Amino acid sequence: MYIYLPIAEISMHIGIIIGLGGGVGFLSGLFGVGGGFLMTPLLIFFGVPPVVAVATEANQIVASSVSGVLAHMRRSNVDFKMGTILLVGGVIGSTLGVFLFAFLRELGQIDLVIKLSYVVLLGIVGSLMLVESVRAILRTRQPGAARGKLHQHNWLHGLPFKMRFRRSKLYISALLPLGIGAFVGVLAAIMGVGGGFIMVPAMIYILGMPTAVVVGTSLFQIIFVTANVTVLQSVQTQTVDFVLAGLLLFGAVIGAQFGTRAGAKLRGEQLRGLLALMVIAVCIKLGFDLALQPASLYSVELLK
Numbered sequence: 001m002y003i004y005l006p007i008a009e010i011s012m013h014i015g016i017i018i019g020l021g022g023g024v025g026f027l028s029g030l031f032g033v034g035g036g037f038l039m040t041p042l043l044i045f046f047g048v049p050p051v052v053a054v055a056t057e058a059n060q061i062v063a064s065s066v067s068g069v070l071a072h073m074r075r076s077n078v079d080f081k082m083g084t085i086l087l088v089g090g091v092i093g094s095t096l097g098v099f100l101f102a103f104l105r106e107l108g109q110i111d112l113v114i115k116l117s118y119v120v121l122l123g124i125v126g127s128l129m130l131v132e133s134v135r136a137i138l139r140t141r142q143p144g145a146a147r148g149k150l151h152q153h154n155w156l157h158g159l160p161f162k163m164r165f166r167r168s169k170l171y172i173s174a175l176l177p178l179g180i181g182a183f184v185g186v187l188a189a190i191m192g193v194g195g196g197f198i199m200v201p202a203m204i205y206i207l208g209m210p211t212a213v214v215v216g217t218s219l220f221q222i223i224f225v226t227a228n229v230t231v232l233q234s235v236q237t238q239t240v241d242f243v244l245a246g247l248l249l250f251g252a253v254i255g256a257q258f259g260t261r262a263g264a265k266l267r268g269e270q271l272r273g274l275l276a277l278m279v280i281a282v283c284i285k286l287g288f289d290l291a292l293q294p295a296s297l298y299s300v301e302l303l304k
Contacts, residue, residue, distance in 0.1 A: 007241035008052045014247060016046070021251025027278070029068040029259025039248070040191065041118060041282055048244070050111045054101070054191060055230070055239035056248075065222040066253075071260035072216030079167035079213050083220040085174050086181035086199070090225035093185025098232040101189050105237060117191050119287045121198065126279030129201055133273035168209045168217075176207060181221065188229050200275070
């Protein structure tokens, strides 16, 4: 059965929408990412305008993240103190990001900026994560191999305003998670992502958090950052398609529960490796589409 999406102004099969939501919800629970880095490109592939895909996906991420957090809370895998610091930075960054999104849309460059941002960031993050995870897997297979640290202490860890995060077993400056949260907040607004594909590696390699705690904590801050983006996008740009978002939510909530159970059966380096492969695959697809010559070299868009 096809359903008309009023803001996107296209018709899509309801089964495809729910299936996309369920698949990305599964990844949300598995990797601790909102899934926007995958869902937004998929919506664009199915014909949803990039500006609508970005704003709507931020709404969908809220529900899939809530579902995933509830599952991780039952396993005590959420550092609420760390998540709160990340959240403060995320709200600041996402607020600024929405205004930047509106400015780029007025210039007529937002579609290109969205796609280029995905190609650059996914390519860099995916490659770095894949190299590290392969090294970690090889180390575990070598008998008697010493286990290396996931992060090295540098000048960042000497910053002021240090706080103790007991659940993560860390004593670091609060400025680190605050800055990471702000950066991810900007990405959430411009790219329609929860920022998990940046947040998860940053929490592991920069902050030095245990992988098991990272997943639940990442989802916790994603809930509030993407909720802030959704409200601001609805008011500032009017590009949130709530019909599309509602169907995606339905599938995402169910998928996240299954993803959390599957993630509990995999080791940290295996999770990072799978996430890296997925990030690189999306990057290649988007880069290939950008390189192809479009069917029509010119188009006219009516601004509403």
